[in-house]
Amino acid sequence: MTQPVNHHHADGADEPPLTMFGPDFPFAYDDWVASPEGLGSIPESARGTEVAIIGAGLSGLVAARHLARLGLEPVVYEAERIGGRMRSERFDGYDDDIVAEMGAMRFPPSSTTLYHYLNELGLDTAPFPNPLSEATPSTVVDLKGQAHFARTVNDLPQVYRDVAAAWDATLADHADAAELTDAIRRRDAARLRNVWGRLVERLDDQTFYGFLTDSDHFRSFRHREVFGQVGFGTGGWDTDYPNSMLEILRVTCTAADDHHRGIVGGSDQLPMRLWDTPFGEDGVSVKDLNGGAPRPAVTAIRRTSRAGGYRYTITDAAGEIRSYDAALFTGQAWMLLNTIDCDDDLLPIDHWTAVERTHYMGSSKVFALVDRPFWKDVDPTTGREAMSMTLTDRMSRGTYLLDHGDDRPGVVCLSYTWSDDSLKLLPLDANARMDLMLKSLGEIYPDVDIRSHIIATPKTVSWETERYFMGAFKANLPGHYRYQERLYTHFMQDRLDERHRGFFLAGDDVSWTAGWAEGAIQTALNAVWGIVHHLGGATAPGNPGPGDVFEQIAPIRLGDERGTRI
Numbered sequence: 001m002t003q004p005v006n007h008h009h010a011d012g013a014d015e016p017p018l019t020m021f022g023p024d025f026p027f028a029y030d031d032w033v034a035s036p037e038g039l040g041s042i043p044e045s046a047r048g049t050e051v052a053i054i055g056a057g058l059s060g061l062v063a064a065r066h067l068a069r070l071g072l073e074p075v076v077y078e079a080e081r082i083g084g085r086m087r088s089e090r091f092d093g094y095d096d097d098i099v100a101e102m103g104a105m106r107f108p109p110s111s112t113t114l115y116h117y118l119n120e121l122g123l124d125t126a127p128f129p130n131p132l133s134e135a136t137p138s139t140v141v142d143l144k145g146q147a148h149f150a151r152t153v154n155d156l157p158q159v160y161r162d163v164a165a166a167w168d169a170t171l172a173d174h175a176d177a178a179e180l181t182d183a184i185r186r187r188d189a190a191r192l193r194n195v196w197g198r199l200v201e202r203l204d205d206q207t208f209y210g211f212l213t214d215s216d217h218f219r220s221f222r223h224r225e226v227f228g229q230v231g232f233g234t235g236g237w238d239t240d241y242p243n244s245m246l247e248i249l250r251v252t253c254t255a256a257d258d259h260h261r262g263i264v265g266g267s268d269q270l271p272m273r274l275w276d277t278p279f280g281e282d283g284v285s286v287k288d289l290n291g292g293a294p295r296p297a298v299t300a301i302r303r304t305s306r307a308g309g310y311r312y313t314i315t316d317a318a319g320e321i322r323s324y325d326a327a328l329f330t331g332q333a334w335m336l337l338n339t340i341d342c343d344d345d346l347l348p349i350d351h352w353t354a355v356e357r358t359h360y361m362g363s364s365k366v367f368a369l370v371d372r373p374f375w376k377d378v379d380p381t382t383g384r385e386a387m388s389m390t391l392t393d394r395m396s397r398g399t400y401l402l403d404h405g406d407d408r409p410g411v412v413c414l415s416y417t418w419s420d421d422s423l424k425l426l427p428l429d430a431n432a433r434m435d436l437m438l439k440s441l442g443e444i445y446p447d448v449d450i451r452s453h454i455i456a457t458p459k460t461v462s463w464e465t466e467r468y469f470m471g472a473f474k475a476n477l478p479g480h481y482r483y484q485e486r487l488y489t490h491f492m493q494d495r496l497d498e499r500h501r502g503f504f505l506a507g508d509d510v511s512w513t514a515g516w517a518e519g520a521i522q523t524a525l526n527a528v529w530g531i532v533h534h535l536g537g538a539t540a541p542g543n544p545g546p547g548d549v550f551e552q553i554a555p556i557r558l559g560d561e562r563g564t565r566i
């Protein structure tokens, strides 16, 4: 069953739930898309106008579907396959719902806009087996050669509970956690802007690691080490230690790392359904509007003119050249630097700087298909499962066990790594990676012959070497807030010189919460508002969009000098 998206009523709780509302731009995207008034309208003269959508990932397809609904013609370009980083691989000869999720695999219910689309398109979700979660029969935490078996955090040695308490106390003392989360729960935009603005000023220059070392609760180096391994939510956050502390706070204060659910049938089902499910009464889909397939990779975007304004002239890998009044780019921003030949005039110079400074985390995953969920076999002497969800400081770092039923093959995510841990795997092919992970796991589970259960060639990915990605997701470094603010607010184009209007950016890079699909969707919705506005359209008075209320809730702008705002 897909989760409810109603943020007004918590399930049995006294207070409204945490959602990915702000904190930087507290706009209720979930309410906006759910309103029966729709996202707006365009003038009759603009009906049928073609808009180039570059990238058929989640953000490109959310935008395409809404624009099509409003009477525009989205022309979709895709360099690889529909879905982008919602990439589910299937194993030849096995059922389609048995997937290896190479990109996004777990979605917090606080992603209320994402769940709106899951519900609309009839997709189900199921609890994801994260460390120590209720959906996970057991977890093994293995650090420095010592493995601990646990069903809940209370089964772990005292140091783990001390570290969890130190983190809560640090957030309370140094990140206004109570005030922040209360303002998000109550959707009190003014209060949220106030408390978050103070945190932005104070913490934009701070790393996650520096934030911990500054806290008395983390005086102990050992605690910082353990926290990096197990930490909060999904664990393994030490690879984020060099990132801006604001990136971490955005995750914790919006519950993005809690209560994850997976999409039944594969994460790629969402972009696929956005693409091929009819959106109107006449039964037409975005796929139909595109003649059944996207156009190939974009190779050049030029600014050209026509009477009364500018256009965008786009060349694709097949050599076809077409011109549009508006274009939306949704790929990783580095593609604008090294893959697509772009006119300088596409963006103001400060935005180009922001694009150039974009920083990505790398990420690798290794998956194996196994004959059955053998890990559930209980050892009669210990009463424990043969194998558990595993967090370790060995090469595999995070191992997830995906159960498709006792009499069906299971999927083991042998390893999910980020940053340096992902780089360590780059030279190795899929089988070498599998061997390495089986060696790590063999040290933790000496009596389990995992290899004897493997029934297909392993599947692996390293996003940093993927031609059209070059990274898994953006991760801002300290001092990057100003760049982020520019990219996110770029959809407000009346403020830009006319020659820069009509080219829009959306997607994970533009999002405040990169690495979370909800953020990418929010930026797509900003672009929808921007494109409608650019083409002379407007929102319904009863359902104002992000651009209509922008001035009241705009992200704060930091000045040049520390402690100043513009």
Ligand SMILES: Cc1cc2nc3c(=O)[nH]c(=O)nc-3n(C[C@H](O)[C@H](O)[C@H](O)COP(=O)(O)OP(=O)(O)OC[C@H]3O[C@@H](n4cnc5c(N)ncnc54)[C@H](O)[C@@H]3O)c2cc1C
Binding pocket: 054, 055, 056, 057, 058, 059, 060, 077, 078, 079, 080, 081, 082, 083, 084, 085, 086, 102, 103, 104, 105, 106, 107, 108, 296, 297, 298, 299, 330, 331, 332, 335, 339, 340, 363, 463, 468, 469, 471, 472, 473, 506, 507, 508, 509, 514, 515, 516, 517, 518, 520
């Ligand atoms: C390893 C990993 C794990 C993740 N885990 C989660 C998770 O558990 N939960 C969650 O919510 N989110 C997760 N995410 C983030 C989530 O996948 C993204 O936020 C979301 O899929 C991004 O969608 P997008 O449309 O912005 O970008 P993309 O999906 O990257 O789409 C952009 C598209 O543009 C295409 N493109 C690039 N260049 C060109 C060109 N020149 N011409 C035409 N097309 C081009 C690309 O091929 C791609 O299909 C994860 C991401 C990764 C990589």
